[in-house]
Amino acid sequence: DTGVSQDPRHKITKRGQNVTFRCDPISEHNRLYWYRQTLGQGPEFLTYFQNEAQLEKSRLLSDRFSAERPKGSFSTLEIQRTEQGDSAMYLCASSPLTSGHEQYFGPGTRLTVT
Amino acid sequence: EDQVTQSPEALRLQEGESSSLNCSYTVSGLRGLFWYRQDPGKGPEFLFTLYSAGEEKEKERLKATLTKKESFLHITAPKPEDSATYLCAVQSIKAAGNKLTFGGGTRVLVKP
Numbered sequence: 001d002t003g004v005s006q007d008p009r010h011k012i013t014k015r016g017q018n019v020t021f022r023c024d025p026i027s028e029h030n031r032l033y034w035y036r037q038t039l040g041q042g043p044e045f046l047t048y049f050q051n052e053a054q055l056e057k058s059r060l061l062s063d064r065f066s067a068e069r070p071k072g073s074f075s076t077l078e079i080q081r082t083e084q085g086d087s088a089m090y091l092c093a094s095s096p097l098t099s100g101h102e103q104y105f106g107p108g109t110r111l112t113v114t
Numbered sequence: 115e116d117q118v119t120q121s122p123e124a125l126r127l128q129e130g131e132s133s134s135l136n137c138s139y140t141v142s143g144l145r146g147l148f149w150y151r152q153d154p155g156k157g158p159e160f161l162f163t164l165y166s167a168g169e170e171k172e173k174e175r176l177k178a179t180l181t182k183k184e185s186f187l188h189i190t191a192p193k194p195e196d197s198a199t200y201l202c203a204v205q206s207i208k209a210a211g212n213k214l215t216f217g218g219g220t221r222v223l224v225k226p
Contacts, residue, residue: 042216056210105157
């Protein structure tokens with residue numbers, strides 16, 4: 001069990017460009033979450049998948065954001081037409097369907113929009 | 115709406131100087147309260163889950179307790195390697211998919 005992995009770890013992009021991040025959860029974890037964290041703040045929930053179904057999206061997730069989990073394994077988060085306000089750490093977490101309710105986080109992708 | 119407030123925002127301790135961090139919460143039916151540790155530039159690392167008032171959990175120099183309105187994280191005789199941001203989060207029984215609502219964190223610096 002190698003834990004949750006995210007790629008890339010860092011991304012610098014110009015305003016208006018599209019970016020895509022990938023998350024590989026702990027194997028056999030059915031639930032996958034995306035959070036966003038800005039400097040000095042706690043993570044904020046963005047969206048949640050159970051297997052391949054996206055079951056909840058936060059009001060924070062504007063129509064420029066889209067997330068997928070096509071085969072119920074890895075997930076991608078795409079941001080279209082990036083804005084400077086999108087600069088943040090994007091965190092992915094996973095948890096099993098059964099047992100405890102804790103979520104295990106990946107190392108995050110740091111996005112900087114210039 | 116679920117809310118979590120952590121205090122203090124920052125804490126400077128001398129090595130060996132015990133202290134407590136506070137997490138106050140309001141939630142529509144608590145499923146669980148979680149403590150995480152986060153080092154700079156890294157993702158949160160899970161520490162504890164507390165489910166009901168009166169429950170306590172311990173791990174090395176850390177001890178978490180829970181009441182109906184708040185949780186405390188006690189750090190006993192801290193060492194420099196305990197320096198990190200400690201995050202508290204709640205999970206509501208009404209939250210679809212068990213999403214977490216986090217507080218702003220407490221940044222702890224332990225000086226040798």
